[in-house]
Amino acid sequence: MVMVILTKEISSMLLEPIGVIHTPYHCREDIPRQGRLSSELCEIEVFPRFAPALKDIEQCTHLFVIFWLHLGDRSRLTAIPPHDGKEHGVFATRSPSRPNPLALDIVELLEVKENRLRVLGMDALDGSILLDIKPYSAGIDSFPHAKIAWQKDGEA
Secondary structure (H helix, E strand, C coil): CEEECCCCCCCCEEECCCEEEECCCCCHHHCCCCHHHCCCEEEEEECHHHHHHHCCHHHCCEEEEEEECCCCCCCCCEECCCCCCCCEEHHHCCCCCCCCCEEEEEEEEEEEECCEEEEECCCCCCCEEEEEEEECCHHHHCCCCCCCCCCCCCCC
């Protein structure tokens, strides 16, 4: 368990790892710029204690996977995206270095075997800590008109 002391208003926050992510990526340089650009099969292992939470997950074609970027630099407040070349605040980028290095992937669920999910679309290092899984819904979660003004259309 990870306990984080926040402020006087919020005394603490408890994050409990629910599993581990297995990928072919063993160093940051191996990771694709965006998971959806990868054709590598990856596996999400949910700890047995949390396996009952997977009930009916096989009925989902895509999932949000929330995980911890354990190699992220938590002191970084700005980043230079590779396709832009200009400095932006990390909250305006997808940089892995940020105050709370949380990551969000949308993956395609291919197979469920007990407490293991085979997926496509991860951009996590092997051994990354799994924090949560939620179903992705194109009707609810997609905003086709969403833009990042400094980014060219189609860039990730």
